[in-house]
Amino acid sequence: MGIYFEMFITFFKIGCLAFGGGYAVIAILQKEVVEIKQWVTNDELTDIMAISQTLPGIIFVNSATMIGYRKKGLLGACVATVTSCMPTFLLILILTFVIWGFTDNPIVHKAFTGILLGVTALIINSVKKTWQTAVKHYTDVILALLSAGLMLFTNINVVLVLLFLAALGFAKNLYFLTVGGKQNESH
Template sequence: MKKLLTMFITFFKIGAFTFGGGYAMIPLIEAEVVDKQNWIDKEEFLDIIVISQSFPGALAVNSSVFIGYKIGGLIGAVLALMGVVLPSFFIILIVAHFFLQFRNNHIVDLLFKGISAAVPVLVLSGIDKLAKSLDKSVDNLIILIISIVAVTIFNIHPILIISFAAIYGILFLRKKVD
């Protein structure tokens, strides 16, 4: 029970102190779950992030459910989900209640500009950590380059990229793992 409570508090902190969505949460989730608590190893974390991106929904929500389930089964999944979602829920309620009073406040405007400037750095930090743990193979490099080109130049939807990469992995990379 203590481990489940610790997990809930950990995900609550992550949800409360991360701005910028799921990708900005990756470094914090990794620091807490892999480095500090040692609930999963780095390779499992990377697998969970990949699976979480493949499912519909927010990355932080999906990954918290997977990690919570690994740690505490169904109850762990629910507690991790509630931990990561409740801070946003409460913050949105508070902001919605007071927003009309402060929406034209210069200080509030500057606060949001400062936060929004930091978010891309958090996302890049997550990408950097994921890239370091990625297997440096020719196949992965080709998939990476094709994915970047497809998204940035040809505007192909990321869901299609993930689907094609998964099919490619099943069809062509299976022999290398077997």
């Protein structure tokens, strides 16, 4: 029961700090579940985040579900999923009753602007950490720039871009495995 309570506390805490959505929460997830709890490795978290982005739903909840399943199976996935949703549900419930009438207030508006700036910093930090984990070869830089270009400058669906990049990444790795293996045999 201890691990489930630990998962409950961890994902509830992360959910309370997950302003800005999935991309902003990557750094917090990395710190909590990789560095502190060691429930998954950095490479596994990178894979989990990539899969979570391609699935429907909230990236953080998808990631929490996969981490919970990885750690404690179906019950772990259920605990992580419900717990990761709780803070948002409670906050929205409170905001609906308390703050809804104050959204035009300049002080409230400035507070939300400050939160957005903080979220921007979290996203930049997440990009840096993901880059360090994912980019291992110059071809990875090319694929990253290609995907960024497709998402920024076209109207192609993100899922299609990710599937296209997954196919290119698979082909690239297959090529290097076959060509690299043949080059090693000749030496």
